[in-house]
Amino acid sequence: MKKTAPLLQVENLTKHFPIQKSLFDKLVFRDGRFRMISQTVYALNGVDLAIQRGETLALVGESGCGKSTLAKTITGLHEPTRGRILYGGKEIGVLKSRDRRPFQRKIQIVFQDPFSSLNPRKKVLSIIKKPMDIHENVPKKDRPARVLDLLEKVGMDPAYAQRYPHQFSGGQRQRIGIARALACDRNWSLRTNPFPPWMSPFRPRSSICSWISRKNST
Ligand SMILES: Nc1ncnc2c1ncn2[C@@H]1O[C@H](COP(=O)(O)OP(=O)(O)O)[C@@H](O)[C@H]1O
Numbered sequence: 001m002k003k004t005a006p007l008l009q010v011e012n013l014t015k016h017f018p019i020q021k022s023l024f025d026k027l028v029f030r031d032g033r034f035r036m037i038s039q040t041v042y043a044l045n046g047v048d049l050a051i052q053r054g055e056t057l058a059l060v061g062e063s064g065c066g067k068s069t070l071a072k073t074i075t076g077l078h079e080p081t082r083g084r085i086l087y088g089g090k091e092i093g094v095l096k097s098r099d100r101r102p103f104q105r106k107i108q109i110v111f112q113d114p115f116s117s118l119n120p121r122k123k124v125l126s127i128i129k130k131p132m133d134i135h136e137n138v139p140k141k142d143r144p145a146r147v148l149d150l151l152e153k154v155g156m157d158p159a160y161a162q163r164y165p166h167q168f169s170g171g172q173r174q175r176i177g178i179a180r181a182l183a184c185d186r187n188w189s190l191r192t193n194p195f196p197p198w199m200s201p202f203r204p205r206s207s208i209c210s211w212i213s214r215k216n217s218t
């Protein structure tokens, strides 16, 4: 049987953050003379993982262990210090930002804090439509209808498209964030927080979960 490449694969992914300090802070007196020191945060050190189509991977770890950094590096928000990121067997880490776009469209983040990740000045319609405006993956005239469809898919009344983020509960805002992530017609999403109770992996029969897994397996 022919072995298919994983949907997403990460090899030896490493991300170090040099700490920017003023010259004065970098200068220390040690062993009888002044020396320049530089400090680095070693957020990721050689991460390897592979996710097959239709598979869900939960990354669990204490605060500060590098979960968000891994998600941000995979999606291109951070440049990796070292290592390879492959999507469907194709290395995307080496691509120029324009050539990376089609892949970025397929990998979306649902942010942990639904309020701070939704623009308070924009209506839900415009928030969910934004990725389609950027990636132009849906014809312009069809975008509003697709927003309404996505709202329904995440279990919300399409009439909510005309409301602002502050008019929703935390759970509803999470759903708006998920609808926005799905707007790119992605194959799967990266979540930087545990599933909210209504989307618990232990309750996979909820309509949103079954819809997402259907999408994942196509
Ligand atoms: N932009 C950054 N600059 C410097 N250090 C960072 C930056 N982002 C994250 N870090 C550091 O990297 C480590 C991992 O952080 P993070 O990935 O946010 O952890 P987690 O999501 O697992 O709680 C932490 O020590 C954090 O302080």
Ligand SMILES: [Mg+2]
Pocket: 067, 068, 069, 192
């Ligand atoms: Mg985090």
